[in-house]
Amino acid sequence: MKVLRTTVGVAGVALMGVGASLLSDVRDLPDVLVWLGGAIVLHDAVIAPMVLLVGLLLVRGGVRGPVRAALVVVGALTTVALPVLLRPGKTANSSVLPLDYPSNWLIALVAVATVTALVLAVRGFGRSRRPSDE
Numbered sequence: 819m820k821v822l823r824t825t826v827g828v829a830g831v832a833l834m835g836v837g838a839s840l841l842s843d844v845r846d847l848p849d850v851l852v853w854l855g856g857a858i859v860l861h862d863a864v865i866a867p868m869v870l871l872v873g874l875l876l877v878r879g880g881v882r883g884p885v886r887a888a889l890v891v892v893g894a895l896t897t898v899a900l901p902v903l904l905r906p907g908k909t910a911n912s913s914v915l916p917l918d919y920p921s922n923w924l925i926a927l928v929a930v931a932t933v934t935a936l937v938l939a940v941r942g943f944g945r946s947r948r949p950s951d952e
Contacts, residue, residue: 857897865893881938888934892927899923 844850873886896903902919 853901860897861893865890865897869893881941884934884937884941888930891930895923895926895930 841847841850869886869889872889873882899919903923
């Protein structure tokens with residue numbers, strides 16, 4: 819377990835180095851830093867508390883973990899998709915944003931909900947197959 823944790827940590831630090839090196843090529847660095855700061859604030863002030871609250875209030879028992887995980891993934895997908903979801907109309911160059919991003923975002927959300935439902939169904943099926951202690 820310690821080797822896995824160390825490997826993941828080294829990979830994370832390496833990826834942060836790649837990200838930092840890519841920032842050196844950005845022309846409008848202050849705008850990128852504002853966007854990154856806004857993403858952190860959005861996560862800490864909105865997404866994380868909402869996930870915890872919904873997980874606490876609406877879900878009972880063993881399904882709380884998968885529902886919270888699904889909410890975290892949905893929040894991350896929405897945060898990443900916000901710039902293209904909120905873009906003002908069509909762009910002058912049609913090749914800049916060539917896809918139907920709102921539909922693709924909804925498909926991703928449906929996929930997350932489907933996987934969550936499957937996880938919960940498999941867990942429920944596994945619990946119902948256990949022999950009772952009679």
